[in-house]
Amino acid sequence: MRTYLGELEELIMLTVGVLYPEAYGVSVMDELKVQAGRTLNISSVHSVLIRLEDKGFLKSYMSEPREERGGRRKRIFTLTASGKIVLEESQLLRNQLYAMIPKPAFDFKLT
């Protein structure tokens, strides 16, 4: 079965890639704010991350406990191989489709 990526899922996967090797809930949330201007609640980010892990596009491990987190550990996410394929596929599809748009479609004239 082919799995499709949602827009937010794709965005979060890309961010996880960008933040390597420090991608976890809060950092992903912050990065999304900076890069895409999207304000998300931490719980939404968290549930997307868990979902992506369930789909096998991300994998995770627990970091060492941190003082600033009240002695709690972080779940650090990294991309998996199938995650990479899925990202590439969607990139490709995008480029392909973009290239197929005929020139006149971009030809904006005052009518």
Next chain:
Amino acid sequence: MKHKPPKWAEKFLSWYCREDLLDEIQGDIYELFDRKAVDSKRAANREFVWNVIRFFRIKNIKKRTTDNYTNTITTAMLKNNLTVFLRSFRKNPGHSLLSLFGLSIAFACTFLIILWVNNEFAFDRFHADSENIFKVITHLDANDSYQTQFTAGFNLNAGSLPEVEEVTHISTGTRWPHELCFSPVIESADCIYFSGVYASPNLFSTFSFPILSGDPNPLDDVAQIAISEKMSHMLYGDESPLGKIIKIDGTKEVSIAAVFKNIPSQSSIEFDFALPYKILQQQWGINDESLQKQFFDVYLKTVSNVSSEALSKKLNNPSVIGEEYISKKISYEAIPFTQWHLNSVYENGRLVGGRIDYVHLFILIALLVLATAVINFVNLATARASLRAKEIGVRKAIGAVKSSLVIQFMSESFLMVFIAFLLGIVWTLLALPQFNTLVDDTLSLSALDGSMMLYMFGFLIFITLLAGLYPSLVMSSFQSAKILKGLEIKRFNGSVNIRKTLMALQLCLSIGIILFSTVIHFQLNFIRQKNLGFDKENMIRVEPTYRLLKSYDAFKDQSLKSKVISGMTVTNSNPLHIDSKTMAVEWSGKSVDTNISFQTIGTIDNFTELFDLKVLEGRQFFDQNQTEESMWAEAIITESAAKLFGFKNPIGEKIKILNYLDCEIVGVINDFHTASLKESILPVIIYRKPVEQLSGIYIKYKAGHAEEAIQDINTIYKSLEPDTSIKYWFQDETFDKLYKTESIASNLVLAFSLVSILIAIIGIVGLATFNTLRKTKEIGVRRVFGATQLESLLVLVREFVWVMTVALIVAVPVAWFFSRRWLQSYAYRTEIPWVTFAFILIGAIFLILFIIWIQSQKIISTNPTKSLRSD
């Protein structure tokens, strides 16, 4: 010190969150919190809470871990529980049957009361628009006090209010012209009396009295009548009565336009026929103008969601009520029709209750009876537990966990309660006919609909929990090692104390109910036997027709020839309950602002003689025929009336009554009760009236010859009035009817107090048996050491002494308090019967001792070696 997030939110998070996700989620939220806390602690707190709530998602919530335990309830186990239950039942059948019996009787009581209460609350609710129907009542401001009448003026202009859809006037009554004699289609048969109403055309659209056949608006036409199915059947058999001509009073012809369904018993408006107002006008001989001045039952049907307060306010608008009534200090109040049946007693213009008081009383009694029965059940169940301690010990030793024991005992209690429930339904069915005669109603189990059944089931579960929880907790917490070594005694004493407390409570309730019902009984006897001031025994009231009154002299002469009839008189009002109250009495020296109600009786010469009233001053009416003028001009007053007038010598003083009758006082007689004993004696004025204008013939017969008297009167009646059948009542029956509600209530309370005695006895028997069993060895040892039988008995009795004392000490003042409150509603009341109270208490003590004695007989009288050797 670093700022901390709100504790409760933290706790909530760690309570719901999946363990494998908890660490990272907590970490993330804390990190954000710390970051925010630098700027603002409050904002950080807010965000923390918000995040905790946002994380509360199905995916993040703990899953129930089912795989750690195997399912504790299996069919095999349930089967085993059932077997053990049946065995313990068989081993101790008396005990189990007792508690079953007690509980089932209480259930039956509760069911009966639920049926009755349900029926009471369902009154008048069968109308499709019952929520939007209001009854209009009238308050009359008589200076300091208000008088309330349940009628309103015909000229009430409620139709002008936008929210009022329909205004229905209904003229009701118990006598002519509301009660009429109709001849059946079969000739030679006697005519049959039916009572009916005169009503506005929209009677059948305001109320849901379905019309079976004929004109849907039968009262539109002036010469039409609508009759009930029952009346149609009695008059015409299976023939269709539509279009037939009926003669009213043998003169006015009306045609039958419609047949309506019999009025259900849950209706406060009852009638067998309905006629338009035009006929009433003809009957009374009044024109439209004077009709406007009359007061009738008035019902308003409104659009939905109209409050009675708002409606009342609008009714008192000058354009609605009319300036005239405002100047007479009359005001209207709209009351929801559905509440009318239960709330219809007004005192001083305020609602003070009505039947609802009885409804509350019985709900209370049902709860009390149920409580005593449940306490019994709990007591007996915990008592049984001690006998089964070993079983529990063994169960625990072989690995039963506490929850499975609780389940076992709960299921046993459920089984018991369920059987009791079914038995209760059986008792209910058996008792229903008796109960119906007691409450004078037609209740049936079929009145319980689906939702009621659901409630019943909830009730069943509730009782199961109530009755099963304590025993099962006590039993399951026994420690197996201790039980098996026989060391559980200490722990068990705790539950003995709780049992004793419950026992005392139950005894207290039972005795309280018994004492209270004694007071009710005494009061009703007091009423029945109280000297009313006049004679009501051996008297028949006959409803005369106009023709009969015309030939009254002949009727009287012929009747008196009968050996069993000793006298007769005629009045316009029954002295047992005089309907007419008037403030229109003028006398010299009356101050302007005096508003005193008098009751009046119009009658003929021999009234005082026949009713055995004592003439204290002056004389009674002359018995010779007088002229019309002189007849009008005499009045006899009662003592209290004389006192109110304030004349030194009332004889010969002139008074004016009913605004047109000038009378001279010729005599003063003793006071007599003219209403229910709930009300104080009212002053009465007796005046003379021509026979033809009166409405009731009172015939005195020789005691014990009622049958013959009726026969003789009937023969004479037939000869003078061949067209109608005789209608008669016995005065003492009419008197009993005055206290119908009270005597129903008294019967019910008596019945329930018997039940509570029964339940209390069951409780005492159960506990005494149990106690005796527990003390078998102790008594054996005592006997060996030379105690007499009586001394051994005292050992057992000692257990109950405190229970009894406390119960009695608490029950008496409580019963006293409630009895006094109930007695307050009577103007004439009996004293609290302390002597009887004492007898009841002594009786209760002896009964308890007797039960203990009976129960312990076997053990005390057996050879102690036997009881000591057992085990």
